[in-house]
Amino acid sequence: MGSVGAAMGTEKITSECVEVPLGERSYRVEIGNGLLSELGGRIRAAGLKQTQAFVVTNGEVGGLYFERVRAALEQVGFTRVVRHDLPGTEAGKNWEEFTGTCAALLEAFPDTGSVPLVVLLGGGVVGDLGGFAAGVFRRGVPFVQVPTTLLAAVDSSVGGKVAVNMGGVKNIFGIFNQPRLVVCDLGMLETLSAREMRSGMSEVIKYGGVCSRALFEQLEAPGGVERVLERDPGVLVDVVAQCVRLKAAVVAQDELDRKGIRNVLNFGHTVGHAIELSASYALTHGEAIAVGMIAATRLAIAVGVCGEPFLDRLHGLLERAGLPTRYPAGASLFDAVIRAMQMDKKFRDGRNVFVLPTGDGSWVQRENVPWDLVHAVVREALSE
Ligand SMILES: NC(=O)c1ccc[n+]([C@@H]2O[C@H](COP(=O)([O-])OP(=O)(O)OC[C@H]3O[C@@H](n4cnc5c(N)ncnc54)[C@H](O)[C@@H]3O)[C@@H](O)[C@H]2O)c1
Ligand SMILES: [Zn+2]
Incomplete structure (x- = not known):
């Protein structure tokens, strides 16, 4: 664990890094402002070598940030960045959307020669459903959490519990699946509604x-x-x-x-x-x-x-x-x-x-x- 101070001594700390120590499944949670533009470099620094990505997001968040994610990935040599949108609400954290995501993964990456890096750009719904799909596609492909809500930043993007709701039960189908990296750019909270900020609070x-x-x-x-x-x-x-x-x-x-x-x-x-x-x-x-x-x-x-x-x-x-x-x-x-x-x-x-x-x-x-x-x-x- 450690923190990185800003270059100017008078400025506040601009980023922090927290290690989740889980042996060979250990990973870093990088927290700061303006980290999204450095996403590619941070992915490479975490040892991830893929050149194709499958970005799970939703219409709202993807509309705001997908192009920045794509640019950051292309900067470090990603040649293909596929976007997949989920519904923007908790009701969309369901089995149909989960299988729809699995089908989209298979369609975009039909053979073993093209194992993607899954990037989860959104709040807890995207993170929970997308992390589950990444965990069962080809018995598990690596994924990176890019939380965009306060709730996802402090809670759902860390810890590896991924799941969907069914039959009126929350998170009833799911697995443990740790991300390889969490990049939390708190600058993205600027566009989050006041209600969702309170929810994370x-x-x-x-x-x-x-x-x-x-x-x-x-x-x-x-x-x-x-x-x-x-x-x-x-x-x-x-x-x-x-x-x-x-x-x-x-x-x-x-x-x-x-x-x-x-x-x-x-x-x-x-x-x-x-x-x-x-x-x-x-x-x-x-x-x-x-x-x-x-x-x-x-x-x-x-x-x-x-x-x-x-x-x-x-x-x-x-x-x-x-x-x-x-x-x-x-x-x-x-x-x-x-x-x-x-x-x-x-x-x-x-x-x-x-x-x-x-x-x-x-x-x-x-x-x-x-x-x-x-x-x-x-x-x-x-x-x-
Ligand atoms: N896996 C875990 O350990 C864990 C822990 C806590 C909560 N959860 C789960 O997390 C879910 C809730 O997550 P949530 O609160 O992030 O909700 P959410 O993912 O539904 O996002 C809330 C809303 O905010 C919008 N949004 C997200 N980021 C935005 C941004 N930067 N700018 C503008 N709009 C943005 C989304 O489109 C959505 O409409 C629940 O399903 C809960 O069960 C999981
Ligand atoms: Zn909770």
């Missing part, structure tokens, strides 16, 4: 809440949340790098999610995912997770692992970030949310599993939490 607050008291306190300080949302370049690089370091440390200890350590990243996601799905994606992922973090904290208080003050602090941060803390429009969705929650991949043999904050930048996992307590916090999450 939800995952930033998640890291602070259960992985780092220092980050939580930094966000709580005057201007802490606001400067991120205003896209202050220096603050963004610092906060994104902190989150990626926290995620890299968790992933390094539990790459395949077998030791329970990785569950920390699911704070707010058990109730959050269920609301996200039941509301047919009326909420963004981050908005649903914000509601879910409040529900999980209430549960933590109910079972006695967390004090009331943390709930107030979390509430305060989420409100400053413009994130919801309940979803009143979902009052009629109670049964659907409970059903969706029971499909959670952490649950085993009917036993529920919750990631609960302890209020000091840490967490505990609790199994078999009494359902009446769970019902009460879900009812509260869906109340006026």
